Amino acid sequence: xxxxxxxxxxxxAAEEPRSDASLLDALGGEVLAVMSPVSICMAxxxxxxxxxxxxxxxxxxxxxxPPVTAATLVYxxxxxxxxxxxxxxxxxxxxxFVALVAVVxxxxxxxxxxxxxxxxxxxxxxxxxxxxxxxxxxxAAAVLRRLAAPLDAPTAFLLLFNGAAVGVLSVFASAVPxxxxxxxxxxxxxxxxxxxxxxxxWTTWIMLVALALYDLVAVLAPRGPLRMLVELASxxxxxxxxxxxxxxxxxxxxxxxxxxxxxMGSVEMQTMADSGRVGGSRYDRVEQDExxxxxxxxxxxxxxxxSNIGETNRSGGSVLPVTSTDLPSNQIGSSQHAVxxxxxxxxxxxxxxxxxxxSNNAASDEEQRQSSSSEPMDFEMFESTRGIKLGxxxxxxxxxxxxxxxxxxxMTVYAxxxxxxxxxxxxLILLSICRHALPALPISIMLGVTFYFLTRxxxxxxxVGASTNLVMF
Amino acid sequence: MxxxxxxxxxxxxxxPAFSLFxxxxxxxxxxxxxxxSSTLFWLISLIVLSGxxxxxxxxxxxxxxxxxxxxxxxxALQEGTRLVFWRLYKKMxxxxxxxxxxxxxxxxxxxxxxxxxxxxxxxxxxxHAVFFCLSLLTPAFGRATFYVERCSKMPFFLxxxxxxxxxxxIHTFSMIIAFNAYDEKKKCDQIVVPVVHLAAAVMTxxxxxxxxxxxxxxxxxxxxxxxxxxxxxxxxxxxxxHQHRQLNDN
Numbered sequence: 001x002x003x004x005x006x007x008x009x010x011x012x013a014a015e016e017p018r019s020d021a022s023l024l025d026a027l028g029g030e031v032l033a034v035m036s037p038v039s040i041c042m043a044x045x046x047x048x049x050x051x052x053x054x055x056x057x058x059x060x061x062x063x064x065x066p067p068v069t070a071a072t073l074v075y076x077x078x079x080x081x082x083x084x085x086x087x088x089x090x091x092x093x094x095x096x097f098v099a100l101v102a103v104v105x106x107x108x109x110x111x112x113x114x115x116x117x118x119x120x121x122x123x124x125x126x127x128x129x130x131x132x133x134x135x136x137x138x139x140a141a142a143v144l145r146r147l148a149a150p151l152d153a154p155t156a157f158l159l160l161f162n163g164a165a166v167g168v169l170s171v172f173a174s175a176v177p178x179x180x181x182x183x184x185x186x187x188x189x190x191x192x193x194x195x196x197x198x199x200x201x202w203t204t205w206i207m208l209v210a211l212a213l214y215d216l217v218a219v220l221a222p223r224g225p226l227r228m229l230v231e232l233a234s235x236x237x238x239x240x241x242x243x244x245x246x247x248x249x250x251x252x253x254x255x256x257x258x259x260x261x262x263x264m265g266s267v268e269m270q271t272m273a274d275s276g277r278v279g280g281s282r283y284d285r286v287e288q289d290e291x292x293x294x295x296x297x298x299x300x301x302x303x304x305x306x307s308n309i310g311e312t313n314r315s316g317g318s319v320l321p322v323t324s325t326d327l328p329s330n331q332i333g334s335s336q337h338a339v340x341x342x343x344x345x346x347x348x349x350x351x352x353x354x355x356x357x358x359s360n361n362a363a364s365d366e367e368q369r370q371s372s373s374s375e376p377m378d379f380e381m382f383e384s385t386r387g388i389k390l391g392x393x394x395x396x397x398x399x400x401x402x403x404x405x406x407x408x409x410x411m412t413v414y415a416x417x418x419x420x421x422x423x424x425x426x427x428l429i430l431l432s433i434c435r436h437a438l439p440a441l442p443i444s445i446m447l448g449v450t451f452y453f454l455t456r457x458x459x460x461x462x463x464v465g466a467s468t469n470l471v472m473f
Numbered sequence: 474m475x476x477x478x479x480x481x482x483x484x485x486x487x488x489p490a491f492s493l494f495x496x497x498x499x500x501x502x503x504x505x506x507x508x509x510s511s512t513l514f515w516l517i518s519l520i521v522l523s524g525x526x527x528x529x530x531x532x533x534x535x536x537x538x539x540x541x542x543x544x545x546x547x548x549a550l551q552e553g554t555r556l557v558f559w560r561l562y563k564k565m566x567x568x569x570x571x572x573x574x575x576x577x578x579x580x581x582x583x584x585x586x587x588x589x590x591x592x593x594x595x596x597x598x599x600x601h602a603v604f605f606c607l608s609l610l611t612p613a614f615g616r617a618t619f620y621v622e623r624c625s626k627m628p629f630f631l632x633x634x635x636x637x638x639x640x641x642x643i644h645t646f647s648m649i650i651a652f653n654a655y656d657e658k659k660k661c662d663q664i665v666v667p668v669v670h671l672a673a674a675v676m677t678x679x680x681x682x683x684x685x686x687x688x689x690x691x692x693x694x695x696x697x698x699x700x701x702x703x704x705x706x707x708x709x710x711x712x713x714x715h716q717h718r719q720l721n722d723n
Contacts, residue, residue, distance in 0.1 A: 023573050024585050028502035035509075411608035415520075418513050425506070454520050459604075461530050462523035467605045470624065470680035470689070471540050472636050473547040473670075 031428055033247035034388040035421060037186055038398060042420070044190045045399040046406040046413055049197060052142050053407070090202035094210035101214065105225040112241055113232060120241055121172075128171050128188065128243075132164040136191045171243065178246070185245040189392050193399035197407070204404050205449065208397060212445035219439040230437050244389045394440050401448045411463065412455045419451035420444045479614035482630045486606045486637035490599050493645070497591065504592040511558060511596030518554040519604065522547055537681050544674045551597075552667045555648070558593060559655050583715045586656070587649060587708065594648025598641035606637035624686035632686045635694065636677060642697035643673050646704035653707050662707065669700055 081089070111120055137160045144151055167184045170176040197204070218224040233240045398420050405412040423444030431438050466472065484491075498504040525546070532539045570580045581589075612619060613630045621629045647666045654662030673696045679689035 023569065023578050023581060024501045024503045024588070027569075028506045032502040032505055409608065410611060411604060414603050414608065415516060418509070418516055421509055422513050425510075451516075451520075454524075458527050459520050459523040462526055463519070463604055464609065465531055466540075466543070467609060467633060468621065468629075469540070470621065470629075470632055470636065470686055471544065471677050472601070472605050472633075472640060473544050473551070473674035473677070 030247065030388050031425065034245075034390050034428075035424060037182060037245060037247070038390070038395060038424065039417070039421070041186050041189050041193070041395045042399050042402045042417060044186070045193045045197070045403045048139065048143070048190065048194045049403045049406045051146055052139075052194075086202045087206075090200075090206040093203045094206040097207055098210045098214045101211070102218070102225065105218065105229075108241075109225050109229050109232070112229065117241075124241075124243070125168050125172065129164050129168050131188055131191055132167045132184075133160055135195050136160070136164070136187070139191060139194055178248075182245060182247075185243070185392060186395070188243070189245075189395035189399060192392075193396045193403060196396065196400045197403035201404065201407075204400065208401055208445050209449060211397060212439075212442040215439040215441040219437055226439075227437065243392045245392060245395065247388045247390070390440070394444075397441060398444060398448070401445060401452070405448075405452050408452075408456060409460065411460055412452050415451040415455040415459070416448045419447035423447040475616065476614050478618070478630075479610060482610055482613050482634045483607060485631070485634040486602045486641070487599070489638070490595060490602065490641055490645075493591075493595055497588065498595060501588070504588060507589055507592040508596040508599070511593040512600040514554055514558055515551070515597045515600035516604070518550055519600075522550050537678060540678055540681065541675070544678065545671070548667065548671045548674050552670065555597075555651055555666075559652065562589065562593070562652070583712065586652070587711075590649045590652035591645065593652075594645035595641075597648060598644035601640050601644060602637040605640075606633045609633065621686075623681065623683045626684070627686055627690075632680070632690055635690045636680075639690075639693040639697040640673065643669065643700045646700050650700075650704050650707050653711055657711075665703070669696065672696065 108120070137156075140156070140160065144156075166180070167187070170181045170184045171188075199207070215226075218226040221227065229240065401420065402413055402416050405416040423446070424440065426447075427438060427440050427443050430443075494508075498508055526543060529539070532543070566581060566586070573580045610630060610633075618628045618630065620627075621632075624632055647669055650662055651666040653659075654666065673693055676689055676692050676696065679685040679692070
């Protein structure tokens with residue numbers, strides 16, 4: 001009697017916190033796991049820019065001359081030009097830049113098609129090292145100079161070299177802790193964005209809009225380079241060659257996603273499935289027999305009564321926005337486009353085949369094809385990344401937008417930040433509706449640009465006028 | 474007045490928001506998303522408002538009644554935004570409940586709903602503090618400080634930080650009161666929220682008078698304390714009623 005009477009009483013009490021914790025806790029974790037590094041990257045870029053160049057607009061006296069890049073090949077803006085000249089010049093610059101990016105992306109698609117993975121791998125390693133060492137070094141030197149912090153040259157060289165070496169390792173090796181890899185991804189994005197924000201103002205804005213439009217076309221058009229890349233990668237059951245930020249740790253020693261070589265590809269399609277038979281820690285890949293060339297997207301269905309939503313955190317449709325980034329040298333523009341894809345998991349009965357996440361070389365591809373025809377195997381070791389992956393190009397261009405807004409005023413920074421986050425959220429929602437590759441740049445960039453100009457023209461006189469008179473509401 | 478002072482002013486305005494965020498909102502990702510979306514709403518309402526008023530700016534400093542009209546329209550628009558936010562929240566609540574039923578988890582409890590309204594209010598408050606106080610705070614990191622003519626006893630940054638703090642509290646907790654009132658359909662609470670908002674905003678008009686900020690700012694903080702206390706009463710009452718109902722059901 002006593003145990004019987006006692007047992008219902010603790011049960012509701014015990015259930016209450018668990019049930020309270022479940023629904024609100026489970027939702028939105030993955031979205032947040034991608035929004036936080038984006039926010040951190042933007043915050044760091046704003047901090048860098050406000051540290052290195054005072055956020056006053058257009059004073060050429062204090063700032064360094066803008067770099068000669070692909071984006072200023074045609075026309076270099078100078079403060080004495082008329083707005084019409086600036087506009088036309090910026091349009092030409094943006095057109096040239098987008099054309100360069102498109103050409104480079106096509107070249108990379110061709111290289112990937114002809115399986116020059118060695119070349120791509122080494123090129124990506126070189127780019128990562130170059131970015132961290134030389135561009136990061138320049139920024140570090142500027143920061144040190146600004147803060148008047150003493151650091152001798154050999155020490156600086158040593159630290160920078162070590163930092164760059166660890167960066168190269170963490171981007172490609174698999175045994176590096178996820179935090180280190182995430183940190184280096186964010187650092188790469190910050191460095192590239194800080195460098196790109198030194199472009200002149202009109203050129204930056206028009207280039208951003210042009211890139212957003214290009215991204216839209218490249219991902220959605222039938223012969224767009226990014227779309228071709230997705231299809232190629234999925235037909236080989238291979239992961240996309242890209243620098244991506246992974247918000248979920250890759251488990252296991254030989255995860256392939258990190259051993260990626262190529263610096264190309266803007267679309268990632270991951271066929272991630274969760275078979276539902278096994279516990280949440282395993283990640284299985286599912287392939288549809290008949291359509292090997294197209295990606296398999298499966299919906300993660302929480303209705304299968306998985307108990308550990310919190311840990312596996314596969315609520316809803318996970319989204320894989322990916323972008324390619326061709327890390328820029330001084331002469332080449334960067335091809336950075338973001339694509340978002342949804343991956344969902346199917347029911348176990350429709351996906352009897354399980355194959356490991358692929359690694360790079362062709363041998364394992366064959367192996368996978370063979371293994372996919374055999375019975376399901378659990379590859380605990382080969383877990384690709386689960387959760388959301390966002391390409392570095394997204395990070396870079398969001399941060400460029402916010403950095404340019406920071407050069408005007410902090411109010412525009414907040415407005416653009418909110419616009420970009422809203423655009424990212426909208427894109428993720430859209431992704432869960434239409435289950436194919438989507439570009440991540442357009443909505444965010446358009447919202448960000450709109451908010452910037454609305455804030456600058458409309459809101460700022462209003463708010464500044466009110467708050468300097470201490471009239472608030 | 475140096476980085477320390479700038480940080481100090483920023484913390485005066487946003488300190489309680491940070492603690493609320495770290496202690497309550499950051500634990501559940503959904504609440505963070507709610508906060509971001511409510512901040513976005515507030516921003517959009519502010520942009521619309523400034524679009525409407527852009528033609529009439531700049532307002533001459535002598536005409537206090539122009540500011541009064543400005544405040545009345547702004548408060549009206551923001552309360553309208555609150556209603557729109559409530560409608561959207563209701564829709565989302567239905568979707569969430571359907572989702573919870575589908576995955577056979579319990580629906581949103583009362584605590585969950587109040588947490589969502591807290592996150593929404595915090596979003597409004599943070600947006601207000603950021604746009605009205607933080608964006609003007611950059612000179613405070615420099616070497617000097619700034620006094621407005623009409624407020625010569627208190628640095629401008631301090632006054633604006635205190636006012637931002639008051640409004641943060643008011644926005645956060647009046648959102649909880651408002652959501653409870655819309656939920657329970659209590660007219661008196663529904664009226665209280667816009668009235669409090671309007672009163673607080675009108676109180677800042679006192680700052681237009683010379684030396685007025687010494688009166689206006691403490692009054693505003695008193696108003697914030699009143700809102701906090703009222704929200705405490707409403708929340709306690711609702712939670713105890715809910716608990717009693719649950720015990721009676723069991």
